[in-house]
Amino acid sequence: MTGRFITLEGGDGAGKTTQAELLTAWLEEHGRTVVRTREPGGTDLGVRIREIVLHERGHIAPRAEALLYAADRAHHIETLVRPAIARGDVVLQDRYIDSSVAYQGVARGLGAEHVRSVSEWAADGLEPDRTILLDLDVTVGRARVAAARGDTFDRLESEAAAFHETVRRAFLDMATADPERFLVVDAAEPADVVQQAIRSAIGPLVGIDEG
Ligand code: TYD
Numbered sequence: 001m002t003g004r005f006i007t008l009e010g011g012d013g014a015g016k017t018t019q020a021e022l023l024t025a026w027l028e029e030h031g032r033t034v035v036r037t038r039e040p041g042g043t044d045l046g047v048r049i050r051e052i053v054l055h056e057r058g059h060i061a062p063r064a065e066a067l068l069y070a071a072d073r074a075h076h077i078e079t080l081v082r083p084a085i086a087r088g089d090v091v092l093q094d095r096y097i098d099s100s101v102a103y104q105g106v107a108r109g110l111g112a113e114h115v116r117s118v119s120e121w122a123a124d125g126l127e128p129d130r131t132i133l134l135d136l137d138v139t140v141g142r143a144r145v146a147a148a149r150g151d152t153f154d155r156l157e158s159e160a161a162a163f164h165e166t167v168r169r170a171f172l173d174m175a176t177a178d179p180e181r182f183l184v185v186d187a188a189e190p191a192d193v194v195q196q197a198i199r200s201a202i203g204p205l206v207g208i209d210e211g
Contacts, residue, residue, distance in 0.1 A: 001032065003085030004206055005126065007096040010134035011168055012157050013141030013148075014187040015194065016094050019134065022195045023202065027090055030208045035084040038094035040072040043080055054154040066104040066115055073097070074122040082126065090206055096128060098174055103156060106170035107163050130205055132198055133175050136187035138164040 008016045024034045041050035049072040053065060060068070073096070084091050097119040105115030138161055145157065175182035183201045185194050203210060 001088040001207070003088045004090045004130075005081065005085055005093070005128045006090065006202065006205075007093045007098070007128040007131045008134065009095060009098045009102075009131055009171055010187060011136060011138060011141045011164055011171075013144035014134035014136040015144075015191060016134055018191055019132070019194060019198060020092055020094060022191070023198055024092060026195075026199055027092075027202075027206060027208075030206075032206055032208075033087075033089045035080070035089050035091045036093075037076070037080060037091065039076060039096060039099070040069055042072075042076040042093070045075050046072040054156065056155065060155075062104065062108045062110055065108070066100060066110055066118065069100050069104065070118050070122040073100075073119060074124075077123045077126050093128075096131075097123065098131060098133075098171065101174065102167045102170035107159070107166040112170070128181065130202065131175075131182050132201070133171050133182055133184045134187040134194070135168070135172065135184055138168055140188060 008020055010016055020036055024036055027034045039046070040053055041047045049068055053060070053068045053072075081091050081093065097116060100119045101112050101116050104110050105112035142157075142161070142164070145153070172184070175184045183198070185197050187194060189197075199208075199210070202208075
């Protein structure tokens with residue numbers, strides 16, 4: 001089997017975890033080996049970096065924040081993702097370089113191109129075969145996170161609504177610029193409708209033909 005690298009992107013509360021679980025089950029039913037992972041925090045080292053970037057109490061300089069995400073990514077891609085793709089697995093990853101571009105590059109104002117090039121260097125140029133963008137109104141996403149977890153927001157989630165609006169816009173702009181790689185799904189639809197759209201797009205990539 002040919003290894004594949006599929007990434008999921010979107011704001012908080014868009015349903016990435018639910019969709020990843022449903023897609024994993026479907027891929028496994030069709031005999032594919034799936035590695036589900038995430039950034040930040042897909043490795044033991046990454047879990048420690050995740051703790052810093054999401055829960056550090058004091059200020060983190062924006063460039064340091066960008067480099068922490070990049071450090072997590074460098075280690076994760078080299079030690080976990082590339083070996084899985086080389087084995088022929090399907091890697092289904094929650095967040096990747098596009099998140100750094102949207103959050104640090106655009107919303108934090110560090111510059112989309114700078115942040116993308118740092119991340120591409122960190123990942124030694126690994127590109128996703130397909131990126132699923134779960135697009136959702138910011139207020140709706142926030143309400144979903146609050147309902148699921150109570151009002152405990154991490155460092156990034158605690159940013160103002162305008163920050164998250166900027167993130168949303170940045171993701172949509174990236175999708176428009178690269179329609180071959182991105183599939184944009186309306187995450188306000190019921191979970192099974194969203195999942196169907198994802199399966200239709202991913203099926204041909206992983207050799208599953210449901211007719
Ligand atoms: P995520 O794991 O999706 O959060 P949760 O599991 O709490 O839903 O992502 C953690 C946060 O990190 C999220 O707010 C987005 C942010 N993030 C960046 O700012 N830059 C990045 O490069 C990545 C990967 C995530």
